[in-house]
Amino acid sequence: MDKKVLAIYYSQTGQLRHIIDSFTAPLIAAGARVEKVQVQLVNDFPFPWTGSDFYAVMPDCVFEVPTPLVPIKLEHQQYDLIILGYQPWFLWPSIPSNSILNSPEFKAIVKDTPVVTIGEARNMWLNAYARIRQKLKDSGAKLVGNIALVDKHVNVVSFVTIFHWMFGGKKDRYLNLFPKPGVSDEDIAHASVYGATVAARLAENNWENLQTELLSQKAVIVKYPLMLLETTAIPTYVKWAKFINNRANPGPWLVAFKYYIYVALFLGAPVLLTLDALFIKPFSSKKNKLKTENFLQVNQ
Ligand SMILES: Cc1cc2nc3c(=O)[nH]c(=O)nc-3n(C[C@H](O)[C@H](O)[C@H](O)COP(=O)(O)O)c2cc1C
Numbered sequence: 001m002d003k004k005v006l007a008i009y010y011s012q013t014g015q016l017r018h019i020i021d022s023f024t025a026p027l028i029a030a031g032a033r034v035e036k037v038q039v040q041l042v043n044d045f046p047f048p049w050t051g052s053d054f055y056a057v058m059p060d061c062v063f064e065v066p067t068p069l070v071p072i073k074l075e076h077q078q079y080d081l082i083i084l085g086y087q088p089w090f091l092w093p094s095i096p097s098n099s100i101l102n103s104p105e106f107k108a109i110v111k112d113t114p115v116v117t118i119g120e121a122r123n124m125w126l127n128a129y130a131r132i133r134q135k136l137k138d139s140g141a142k143l144v145g146n147i148a149l150v151d152k153h154v155n156v157v158s159f160v161t162i163f164h165w166m167f168g169g170k171k172d173r174y175l176n177l178f179p180k181p182g183v184s185d186e187d188i189a190h191a192s193v194y195g196a197t198v199a200a201r202l203a204e205n206n207w208e209n210l211q212t213e214l215l216s217q218k219a220v221i222v223k224y225p226l227m228l229l230e231t232t233a234i235p236t237y238v239k240w241a242k243f244i245n246n247r248a249n250p251g252p253w254l255v256a257f258k259y260y261i262y263v264a265l266f267l268g269a270p271v272l273l274t275l276d277a278l279f280i281k282p283f284s285s286k287k288n289k290l291k292t293e294n295f296l297q298v299n300q
Contacts, residue, residue, distance in 0.1 A: 001203045003032040004076050008106065009085025009118075010039045010096035012047045013171060016085045016120050018188050019149060023118055024083065026196040030203060035075050039100055042068040048169030055254040061090040062241035064131070066099040074105065081202055082115045082141070088128035091230060091237055093135075097128075101135045111140040114207050116198055118147045118191070120183050122162050123155060124230045126222070126295045133300065143298045144207035147194050147219040149183045155226065159265055194219050211298045222292045228276055229269055231291070236264075 007024050011017045017038060024034045046053055060067075086097035093101070100106050115136055119125050125148055136143050151158040161181035164174035173180055194214060201210050214220065240260065244253045281288065294300050 001031045003080040003202050004078070005032050005034045005081045005083065005202070006037065006074065006076075006079045006109070007034060007083040007085065008037045008039065008072075008100060009083075010041070010094065010100065011085070011087075012045065013165070013182075015171070015182050015188075016087060019118060019120055019183065019191050020083070020085050022188050022191040023147070023195040023198075025192050026199045027202065030199045032080075032199065032202060035079075037072060037074070039072060039096065040070040041096060041099070042070060045095070047166075049166050051167065051258070052251070052254065054166065055258050056250075057095060058090045058237070058254070058257065059241040059245045059250075060095055061092040061098075062237055063245070064092060064098050065095070066102040067095050069096075069099050069103055072103060072105040074109065077109065079109060079113055080205070081198070082110055082113050083198075084115055084117045084132070084136075086117065086119050086128065086132055088119070088121050088125045091124055091127045091234060093128045093131050097132065098135075101132065101139070107139050110136065113141055114144045115141045116145040116147070116210075117143065118149070118194075120149045121151075122158050122182070123150045123152075123223075123226055124233075125150065126227060126230050127234055129295060130300075133298065142207070144201075145198060145210045145214050145219075146298055147191070147214060148221070149187055149191065151182050152184065152187070153179055155229075155269070156265065193217060211296075215296060220296055222295045224281075224288060224292070225273055227292065227295070228273065232272060233264065236260075 005027055007020050009016050009020055020036060024036065028034050087094045089095060117132060119129055129146065129148065133143055157178060161174050161178045165171050165181040171180060171182055194217060197213055197217060201207055240257050244250045244257065247253050
């Protein structure tokens with residue numbers, strides 16, 4: 001098929017690059033001209049991270065402060081489809097993802113163009129997706145599909161293993177005891193199934209109900225407990241970010257935020273989930289269904 005596709009993303013560890021490679025393989029096999037662009041930052045973030053560098057980016061994530069990108073050079077001025085890869089940082093679009101959305105080069109090509117977003121995360125991506133969806137809408141893009149790949153291990157396990165990965169630099173098994181962090185190799189390979197679905201639609205230029213088809217393939221799964229934890233955490237993160245930004249010496253407060261996250265995960269989360277299961281969830285099924293639906297859909 002004679003179609004031009006741009007796949008644009010940032011990736012620190014290479015995980016998103018592997019996902020994009022897997023996802024775009026069927027499009028390439030179908031004859032589409034796929035231009036893959038891994039954006040570079042003028043001042044890249046460190047990887048592996050140190051503890052202080054890691055937490056220090058939180059306020060800029062929450063306030064969506066972009067960072068300068070090395071100018072993006074594209075082969076074409078117009079594409080039949082744009083694939084935007086992104087990852088959340090501190091529940092918001094990562095600073096590099098947000099910077100792509102803000103860049104004049106991206107804004108110039110995304111208007112009136114079908115876009116498929118593909119997110120990869122530990123397991124908390126809902127707010128990042130909602131923000132990206134809104135920004136794409138503001139730029140005049142036509143969001144036609146979304147895919148969300150996550151670490152499927154239980155929350156506490158993926159929390160431990162992602163720190164091993166982020167601070168150690170290797171996507172391997174912590175202590176040879178824990179599972180590998182991040183999106184599993186199987187799920188990365190499986191992204192090609194969603195790519196094949198998108199390739200068939202691209203050939204026909206028919207984007208109607210693509211998201212319904214992707215949902216039937218389980219391209220996005222919203223888990224109620226994680227949705228509850230994430231949506232509860234959002235206003236608290238905003239308060240922390242404001243508070244830290246107003247301190248002359250933010251260092252000690254970033255350490256306090258780190259401990260807040262630990263307490264929230266190991267103590268706050270079980271209490272919240274138990275109280276919710278007893279007193280709120282049984283009486284809010286309609287509300288929760290609507291809330292879930294919001295994160296499954298491309299048009300909200
Ligand atoms: C600073 C930072 C914050 C992160 N915050 C979140 C988060 O809020 N939710 C989540 O599910 N994953 C989070 N992650 C994991 C990333 O979304 C991503 O899966 C991982 O960094 C690998 O991405 P890469 O392709 O850029 O290497 C965070 C990672 C970093 C580095």
